[in-house]
Amino acid sequence: MIADQLGMHKATLYHYIDSKESVLYQCLVMSFGDLDDVITKTEDRSVPVLQRLRLFCRSLAMAQNSDFGRCLVLVGSRPLDQEPSGEIRKFQRRLDATVRALVTEGIADGSIKPCDPALVSAMLFGALNWVPRWYSEQGKLGIEDIVNAFIDMLTLGIATSKR
Template sequence: MPSLKSNPPGALAATDRPAAEAADAPAALSAPVKKRRRGRLTEARHEDKRTAILRTAAQLFAANGYEATSLDMIADALGMHKATLYHYVDSKESILYECLLKSFADLDTVMESMEDRAVPALARLRLFARSLASAQNSDFGRCLVLVGSRPLDMVPGGEVRKFQRRLDSTVRALVVEGIADGSIKPCNPGLVSAMLFGALNWVPRWFDSEGSLSLEQVVDAFLDMLVSGIAAPRTT
């Protein structure tokens, strides 16, 4: 029988080493993993608080106007000190800018879908109008409609204006396509776009979600009147 030699004090037998390393591995990895998790949770909580600040500000801007809403009012509505507010935002102007960016955050995907010619142009126009109305009647959308982008006209880049032009171009392109395929009679695409946006831009000023009509019903009624007109067919 081979002789058995005892291990030096504190040493691990070869057969014991893998098990010991496996036992130690989670402890060794737990610190950085936990640190990353804490970082993500902190970032998520920070973003949640930031979103809450922006949403509250958007509601106050829409209700009181941009000029009449102060950072003190926003902080009071959130139950926090104004100094705490500065941990999340830089200025009232930056708050408005981010509110306006959030107001059309989901419309990029909608505009991309408008290029799918497998769906008839008029059907896409209705989908676009529904999506736009939904965005406009959110807290951030109402802020954009009721406050407007005028307070940000001096901000470099003009992202809000650029996006508004993209929305207009999307509608015009759908009308041009419909004219080409015969589903829309010859008309001025710019005027159709102006009429559609003029109608939808007014909805956040009067629409009541608890009223007799849903937002989708309002939009569909507008589109029906735009597409078919309101004159009754003549009888002969």
């Protein structure tokens, strides 16, 4: 389909790319590349932890629901397990570690109720990973509305009154 869109033969296209997986991997890089900066911002302890968690969630959701981000979420990472030395899995573990660290920090400073950071992370990614499957631009809610509602439900559910 890509070759057809570009008006070239498949063989010509494969001269420039290694495989379909390479295209998918580049989609991931284009969509999620900004998250490295966001992860760095989540380490700024001068900003309240729940605010940093909201920033992370919003950035992740926007990346997942971009044209390229949807590719990874809808196809899944399995085709990319062998792409450059497991970079996808490393990236996913880094995202998970970021959420767990924020929740752990919030529990320690009293702004988050005692809970299992791994479960909070699983819930967060489980919810956000499904949005590209059912979201429609023609729906009554925009992606920002959905993301804000999800983040509110998450942060209000785990926050203490201290926030």
